[in-house]
Amino acid sequence: MRTFVEHQRAVRELLAPLHSSLEAAEGAEVLALDAVSGPHGRVRAHGRVLAHDVIAPGDLPAFANSQMDGYAVASADLAAARPEQPVELPVGRTTAAGDPIRTHARGTASPVMTGAALPHGADAVVPVEAADPPRFRGLGGSAHDVQPGTTARFAHPVAAGTFVRAIGTDVARGAVLLPAGARLGPAQLGTLAAAGITEVAVRRRITVLLLSTGHELRAAGAPLEPGQIHDANTPMLRAALDEAGALVRDTLTPDDPEAVVDALEGSAGLVDLVITTGGVSAGAFEVVRDALAARGVEFVSVAIQPGGPQGLGRVILSPGTAGVPVVTFPGNPVSALVSFELFLRPVLRAFAGLAPDRPRAHLKLAHAVNSPIGKHQVRRGVIDGDGAVEVGAPSSHLLHAYANATVLVHLPVGIDALPAGALVDVWRIDD
Template structure:
């Protein structure tokens, strides 16, 4: 464990520069890299693969669409049979969706349904509402329909116009949402190789913290961190193992982590990582390859990173907003990089409704609400205990390191929550 201070040439103590956010994220990615190995993959049916990350590239085994088909209900024609002024064509046997189509004879019009196969020889579809009469007629010698001229390709979905056989359909690392799984189903692929869900042992710490529903005696507060992080992790596709609340007894915390950690891929604690006199996580990690440091971020500066008995470990601060911001800035994006899931937060640009100040040497993360007019309204102040303000927010507002003042109307990056 490194000292938070060094000495200058006069022998005076000076604080180490806080670690940049990008450097800490890189360290988290490196710590968790074993979670993205081939041994941690599984094959799942599409119905169970929602929210997972794709392990391998998927190449289209068929073209989409697999055959030329009609985009409209109407008549399939050969454009050369219909001059600019239109023409009357004899009505042929209809082609419903799912049926094989006979070749189009000269001077014929084929009633065709949306999605039905284009007959050989046809090169356009005239919508039914443009026909005279504007309804489908039965086939036969006496059935004729008047149709306007059309350009070849009109209302025809060309085979392979979505994706051609042999093209890459999805890249390795793709987050599998409904659209991606729908594409795999359309290609006739019934199952897919994905990364296994990460099992996280989550431990909140502090003598002052009690479970919601219990009596609240003097000096105690209800635990928000456990619920906040458990639900955030679950929403992100992680399997969360809750170990309750640990007291400020280092030996008890060590025993808990040794007993429960063997079932986890990752240990995450909240609280006990700062420089106070009773920082239980710091004390419990004595002798373990764990570093406690300060990241140039507000809130969420104090962080712990390393391994406990060989299990990857991340120590988040104890204030609720700090621990959620830590998850969003480090754990969530690291897993997205390594496993393709969860999906990265969507960054958008918005203009501030109000000005703000920020520590010049820190990356500040504020809570805000994106408004219909494209502006973002800050919710609450910069303090890390403001749960009510967090609950009223739908974005994280980013103020980069080096920026100390922003005015109303200035543009900022926000992440949609």
């Protein structure tokens, strides 16, 4: 048997060439920042990963502007200001956000609003609440002209640059605005928009064929005959793959090796990776094993529970091609999802520029547990009010219990029993 760490390594090595191709320039996709998709208008670039460095086309800020509502002044005019002998200055013309850059007259105080351009000749801003009076007076109806004779007094000197956002202090022209590999979240999209950038090159998303097998499977909502069940694997793994940054094409096939081969061949040139569920054990109708064992997929036993039967390899779907990587999981839904968590989720999320690993912790067991000594057992559990882990039953058909779990509990090889209070490794799955 392989250890689960050995199988993790084998999956990473199988998919390493795919990672390289996604990082290559030819794998880039250009997206407009204002392009949206889906019923809720989701920005298509959101969550994607930059294929190249984005260079700042100009300075941010592009002009010196005020950090406060206050008075733009020449700092030299307030050098002698003291509480006992304030400096009184006539109030000049106001600059609001969006106004053109004005010229400041020495020996005056020019009202300036937050974000407004600092007038030429001024080098500092005094907040209005630090002046006397601590509010603007005498502003005309347009908020630009000031009534003649309006003055403001200042009791303290001010250093040049005070409350001024200088040109290029966020980013300078020609600097790297965002590096290749950066994931585009809200702040990154806002930064690109602020720089006037309308489109970016992002890494192409990996495309996966999700092939669920089983003569007994029917789509959700379909009527069931005796012996049939609704397919849980397809919606479950489709969602997991989407969270890992992949695009998914999915299909159901019966227990017919030709149907499995036809589904794979029909996806030639359309997908980067094939994931199958079911048909990999030692039974009489192991359709995936029957279809792919002679086509380059290796089927192995991994010392884990659930999810022991696994397979991986590269299958040639059309002559002259390098083949597509195939990863096969057991058909039991709990086994399939645990297998995805252990072997594929970290790899695919790394491809997508996402944090690959689940949050992890060492917590105490709330009660004693048993485990098969020769296998790494992954149990589902919850954290109680004292921070200890309550571990659920091990049976791999308990999908409802998995749905209510908040952690995966790892019981390593060589352990057959642990008492209450023993420390165990847990992965948080309640994000």
